[in-house]
Amino acid sequence: MQWDVQPIHLAKLCIATREMDARTAYETFLRKRVSDTHWSSVKRTLIDSGMEVNPDTVVFFAKLRKEIPRASVGILQVFECYQQAEKLLAVNSSKIQGSQILEILNGEGINPHPATISRWFKSLGGFRKTRFYFPEKLTRVLTSAFIYKIANSTKLGT
Numbered sequence: 001m002q003w004d005v006q007p008i009h010l011a012k013l014c015i016a017t018r019e020m021d022a023r024t025a026y027e028t029f030l031r032k033r034v035s036d037t038h039w040s041s042v043k044r045t046l047i048d049s050g051m052e053v054n055p056d057t058v059v060f061f062a063k064l065r066k067e068i069p070r071a072s073v074g075i076l077q078v079f080e081c082y083q084q085a086e087k088l089l090a091v092n093s094s095k096i097q098g099s100q101i102l103e104i105l106n107g108e109g110i111n112p113h114p115a116t117i118s119r120w121f122k123s124l125g126g127f128r129k130t131r132f133y134f135p136e137k138l139t140r141v142l143t144s145a146f147i148y149k150i151a152n153s154t155k156l157g158t
Helices: 007-030 036-048 055-067 075-091 098-107 114-120 135-156
Strands: none
Touching: 007 036, 007 055, 036 055, 055 075, 055 135, 075 135, 098 135, 114 135
């Protein structure tokens, strides 16, 4: 038996299959089904940001959105902030004291209000200068700090 399939149809089938795999990976990560509208929004966001829609990128997108649900900047800037935070924390393999975190933030030109710092550390049980924090737990905090810096620099025009 011979298949009578046009190459164009196979290409469309491959793209559709890859998108379904990406959607399945996204839904598996979230542990719930998403509506077609939600999925279209995710795809549009990734494509507009110049990212490919594949299982790896959609799962990473979901992780970023879970870590930082409301970012005032685009997904590419969030991704860059996340990478910047990971680079800074890769240097420090042991626990980091709260006062050192403030020094890191000041070194990066980030001087937020104490209430803002408290909000960033809320998921870690609050902020104390004398408390020690694990670097892997600080990725979210530093990513939020870099987003804060970008958002405020655009507001101030610097």
